Amino acid sequence: MDYIQAIIIAIVEGLTEYLPISSTAHMGFTAALMGMEETEYLKMFQVSIQFGAILAVVVLYWKKFFDINNIQLYYKLAIAVIPALILGKLFDEKIEAVLGNQIAISTVLVLGGVVLLFVDKWFKNPKITDEKDISIKKALTIGFWQCLAMMPGTSRSAASIIGGLTQGLNRKAAAEFSFFLAVPTMLAVTVYSIFVKTWGEGTDHAQKGYEMIMASEQSIIAFILGNVIAFIVAMIAVKTFISVLTKYGFRFWGWYRIIIGIGLLIFFWQQ
Incomplete structure (x- = not known):
């Protein structure tokens, strides 16, 4: 991987990590x-540069993350991340096996887009407008929903x-x-991919993530550059997304997924 490739992938990660369009698919x-x-x-690089995107959210919402009077936020996030930690470990090999199947990923991109077209109609009367009103039970339920993204x-x-x-x-x-939930979730995934997971296990080139990173200058x-670029771009993307989502809803993102997904299906089907 050269530096230009690292920068381009990092830009894509920063732009898409917090948008409902799948950063994994786009990278x-x-x-x-x-x-x-x-x-x-x-594969390891695409996961590890999520660390930069994590820092973007922490910086943008630092008042909430470091508010000692809002200790409940930490409890909620700790509970909500549990399903992803458990199921992610159980299905790690199956998830990795799908990462190279661009046809399957493109199909999921389209199907997810269809769902987003109707989301605004399904949920018209929200009652909670602030994170402080989210109960532990609701946080855990959201955590289980997050696990759908393992595909x-x-x-x-x-x-x-x-x-x-x-x-x-x-x-x-x-x-x-x-x-907020992305922070403990992606931090755990990043730490796991760099320090715990053995990439290429069962082959003659099996290595830990940090060994691959430290293999050459x-x-x-590339690793440092990727995280810095992902951080900067994610800062911009998060602010923009909140504004667009609040004003226009999910329909735009639904059509985006469908159009891009169909285009990619055609492209990869011809390969």
Whole structure:
């Protein structure tokens, strides 16, 4: 992976991580369109640069994250992330197996888009407008909804936001809680992928993520560069998304997923 490729993938990650359009799908498609080989390092890189996107949310919402008078937020996030931690570990190998199947991911992208076309009609009377009014039970339910995103192409953001809407949150509150929940979820995934998971297990080139990162100066710089770019772009994307979502709802994102998904299905079907 050269630096230009790392920068492009990081831009895609930053733009799409918090939008309901699947960052995993878009990074996979981008790598494929650039003709990159689907190596273990590429898979690990796509997961590890989520750390930059995590920091973007922490910085943007630092008053809420570091408010000692809002200790309940930590309880809610700790409870909500449990389903993803357990199910993510159980289905890790199956999830990784799907990552290279662009046809399957494109199909999920389209189907998810169809769902988003109707979300605004399904949830018209929200009752919760602030994170402080979310109960522990509701937070856990949103956590289970987030697990739907284990199927690449679904979108963690879309799954958790829709989960929030089912619990009576309005668009803004659902989106913000989805952002907050992303922090422990993606932090756990990033730590696991870098320090715990053995990539290429069972082969002669099995390595931990940090070993791949430290293998060369280029890998180290690409890793740092990817996280910095993802951080900067995610800062912009989060602010823009909240504004667009509050004003226009999900229909735009639904059509986007359908159009892009169909286009990619045609592209990959011809390969």
